[in-house]
Amino acid sequence: MNKLLASVGIAALATVGLAACASDPSETSSASGALTVKATDSDCTVSASKLDAGPSTFKVTNAGSKVTEFYVYADGDRIMGEVENVGPGLTRNLIVDLPKGTYEGACKPGMIGDGIRQTLTVTGEATAPLSDSEELTAAADSYARYVKSQSDTLVVKTTEFVDAVKAGDVEGAKKLFPIARTYWERIEPVAEQFGDLDPITDGREPDAKAEGVDFTGWHRIEKQLWVEGNTEGMDPYADQLLSNVKQIVAKGQDAPLTALELAQGSKGLLDEVATGKITGEEDEFSHTDLWDFKANIEGSQAAISSLRPVLIDQDPDLVKDIDAKFAALDTELNQYQDKSTGEWTFYDQLTEQQIKQLSDSVAALSEPISKVAAVVAKSA
């Protein structure tokens, strides 16, 4: 796998110049030496800006007051590696294998926004370009890394949510509900592979009624929290939720998506938005749909980012179109986020006109995304 990763995306990356952040020419890390990342609420300092190709270890120390994350992005915000959920005062390590090219390191204090970014230039031996099928394998691997990082945090945040529910902490649980679901929604195509687990974890009340089965999962607890304002009788549902989430995560890591499934998943996530989120029916009790909305979009973007080297080779115009439409949707969506708290506007507070504009932006993106699978299939 290392050999494959070592040359992922060279064609795409080698010529890309990233304008932001003046680079510091002084330091170069050795391939084996650890880099330090000092993250505060307003700064993000990586100890070197020039790196050798190969695996690098980033020791991320959070010297700020907010929980932070550190990402290494390639062109188009393709995630090469990330470490999430670094609490104040903590240090966590990230090992990431970087081929020659230009990257950005980004800290995200408060775990929101585009992050505070610094350019990282990686130099070293270039290897032969990948064959088409190797590129597809690399894409699937890249997405598997994304799924892994999201899954890990999903389990952590679901545990926190479940703990709050079981402790009877209604306000705490309400705050954690949309945050834990963010990690769920980002990797929804993974969960959807498991037809038995998905409905009992993320099913909705009318469907449970129609099937004559008990209403369980995220939305059962959501209903109790928002409609009843308490957590009575929720312990078994909370335990079951956590157990199901853990099962899905384990299964998902055992059965990673293929590149084609990934392409279909990127479209599937937008379809989720167009059918479930835009109507406000997903989180009908809490109206926290915009958290899910954003997470679906991020998940779709991650899938496209993983496929990016393949797509750039095969259909650069399509990539340009997709990039532009993602950017337009982000602009449309981000106006509903409170930048200081990271919280989103509750869905029942949006006007019809605002929802129409979101819907238009999703539709605009969905058309080019629907063409990705054919490009991937052609490369296979």
Added chain:
Amino acid sequence: MNDRDTTPAAGLSRRKLLGAAGVGALTVGALGAGAGYAVGDKPVAVVPDRDALPIDFDGRHQAGIVTPAQDRLHFAVFDMTTEERDDLVSLLKDWTKAARQMAQGNDIGDFGAVAGAPYSPPEDTGEALGLPPSGLTVTIGFGRSLFVDASGAPRFGLDGQLPDRLVVMPGFSGDRLDPAISDGDIAIQACANDPQIAVHAIRNLARIAFGRASVRYSQMGFGRTSSTSTAQVTARNLFGFKDGTANIKVEEKKDVEDFVWVQDGDGPAWMTGGSYLVSRKIDMRIETWDREPLNGQETIVGRAKGSGGPLSGGDEFAAIDFDAKDDAGQPLIDMKSHLRLAHPDTNGGAKLLRRGYNFVDGSNGLGQLSAGLFFIAYQRDPEAQFVRIQRSLAGLQNDLLSEYIVHVGSGLFACPPGVGPQGYWGEGLFA
């Protein structure tokens, strides 16, 4: 109308794709009336299939205006979702290409509905596979808001291109307009004899538009309420009356030039050969109308319900005598009847080419039909024609019919002239 090019558009024929189905019908359509063939000993009369041959898309004027009115309508109004001139131009080019293919009875795109790559969403949505062109015409018009924004600043670099005649539609007494189904940047009228064909056209154009324009509203219509050719019988609206008896007909060449087509010098050059489309969604109070006695209904309209003849006497096409009185000295055609107030004699000679359709959008919560007339009229000068006539109907004089109708949607669109085989809709705007 005579300089249309009949070069077939590129694309897959729906019929070719499905083999020989429909070849017989095509031949028959080509031969026209009077053709026949023999089965055994007996000659069998063949009814020509009006739907088999396409209506030319290209020409000096857009099709769908003086084209004999088809039976069905799907009308859609779009708003641009970008401010980029290039996006508008590319959209108009893509739309024109697809509309030309559909008018020919073809799938849209290079591969159509079922010949594309298996992992690609099909270019064409497919519900028209195997169906004939069905008289499809697709007609475009540009709203005032395409040219200027709410503050009057130009959009899409269209400075100086806004025709004076593309006015802000004045309000009329009795209007209850819903902004959501009024105005808009671009209107597309798809008419066909098969509703599936009209819907297919709008659906595929809406899909092409994603990212550049989105549907503001759309309206289905059934049952043309106007005849636009002397070859057509006059149809009835949902009040049960013949509608459009005195409409401008394609055969009336002088009226068509004087009242329908924009002439040189009427405004910006890009509109010469075009026409202005006024749309009005008119809800009918069906249930109360149905309780109105026959003579009351006839007085309100000014015509006999059965024959369509004016109440001054004679058949449908008899000359109207507005001065005729009954024994008591009352005018036979009521002073406030719809016929009198809408007539050119009352309106300085103003005439319209009407092309409206009946609609039923299901029922409302009270079990009443949500039904009425989707009024469409084409004209050379909206203020001198539609606005003048509507003032007469809705103004202080007050058409008796006003008690039974309410205007809930309104639009005014500048329909550019037609295009040549390589041209695209509105190209004169960007010359």
